[in-house]
Amino acid sequence: MDHETSPRILVVRPDRIGDVVLSLPVLDALRHRWPKAYLAMLARPYTRDVLERNPCLDAVFDDDPESLHRGPAGFFRQVRRLRAQAFDTALVLMPTMRHVWMISLAGIPRRISVGRKVYHALTRTRSLSRHRYIPLRHESDFCLDLARVIDAREPGNGPLIDLKEEERQGARAVLAKTQGQPVIGIHPGNGRNAPNWTVERYAQLARTLQDRHSAKIVVTGSAEEGHLAEAIVSRLDGPARSLAGRLTLGKLIAVIGELDLLVSSSTGPMHLAGALGVPTVSVFCPLPARSxxxxxxxxxxxxxxxxxxxxxPTCDRGPFCDLSGITVDMVGEAVGEQLVRE
Incomplete structure (x- = not known):
């Protein structure tokens, strides 16, 4: 195989859903640069449903260090698996000692990672510094730095998540969409990974959106967040449904893709909505690391x-605040503007 026109590239991002979504422009840039390339991604099993819907990827490899690939035996099983794929390039978008050693022992000759760690030097892996995130840029642009190093400089602007028509039809059936009634998703949880509104605020917003827009409210979340969803739905008189804990990730992606708008904090479903082209209204912390x-x-x-x-006062040291300065009226007005724009 001609590696100049058909390279075999492994992208590594063993991270959360939102982080993986923000890595997808890298795949788009690589595919645009090398249409015949073999592109694969190594990630956590729970993000597979996202990656399988990316049209740029040829293969997805799971890494499950807590279970299937636990311990030295599991690690070296992964090394052998990657070695058999004969990759010529690996881009490590989230550096961990495990994965930098893994791609090194797999014999991948061109390896590029992020940060300045001892294991980069020990494995002779090239690493890029983010210079303490100064100047601050978008996470996807930081990820694209690694693609630029190997001359994948231009994005292809293709779809990042591609849903099949039968998936969309199934989602429309779940949502029971009707003509003229906006379906607005609210995702009240975020795994406590970022500052967030209280459930009472989300419930007030849901009531406001039903009063102003006659909206159907669909609340999403994990099974552990079911109590948040029920607390919102139980306070509404208009059409509302909780889907918390009732959807696989693949079905959640399809449901988000059929929403008219999603309201949330900074969380994975927000990033899924963005990649699907669904309008969002999100509450954020102003701290640069979370902004x-x-x-x-x-x-x-x-x-x-x-x-x-x-x-x-708690921004730098925690605990996370409840973003009480962002009022229900502020979010309600933003939702109205987004709906009119659409």
Whole structure:
């Protein structure tokens, strides 16, 4: 195989759903640069449903260090598996010692990672510095730095997540969409990975959206977040449904793809919505490490709200605040503007 025109490239991102979504532009840039390339991604098993819907990928490899690939035996099984694929390039978008050693022992000759770690030097892996995120850029652009190093400089602007028509039909059946009634998703949880509204605020917003727009409210979340969804739905008089804990990730992706708009904090479903071209309204913390400047959803159809008073005293050290400076009226107005725009 001619590696100049048909390289075999492994992209490594063993991370959460939102982080994986923000890595997808790298795949788009690689496919645009090398249409005949073999592109694969190594990621956590729970993000497979996202990656299988990316049209650029040829293969997805799971890495499950807590179970299937646990311990030295599991690690070296992964090494042998990657070696058999004869990759010539690996891009490690989230550096871990495990994965840098894995691709090194797999014999992948060109290896590029992020950060300045001892294991980069020991494995002779090239690494890029993010210079303490100064100047601050979007996470997807930081990821694209690795693609630029190997001359994949231009994105192809193709779809990042591609849903089949039967998936969309199934989602429409779940949502029971009717003509003229907007279906607005609310995702009240975020795994406590970022500052977030209280469930009472989300419930107030849901009532406001039903009063102003006669909206059907669909609340999503994990099984562990079911109590949040029920707390919102139980306070509504208009059409509303909780889907928390009732959907696989693949079905959640399809449902989000059929929403008219999604309201949330900075979380994985927000990023799924952005990649699917669904409008979003999101509440954010102004701290640079958590701000929309770095973590806003892709797609350009987002409205991101910050507390008018700026950072609160707990921003740097925690605990996370409840973003109380962002009012229900602020979010309600942003939702109305997004719906009119669509």
């Amino acid at each position: 929309p400047e770095r973590w806003r959803p892709l797609g350009g159809r987002d409205r991101n709200l910050l507390p008018p008073e700026g950072q609160c």
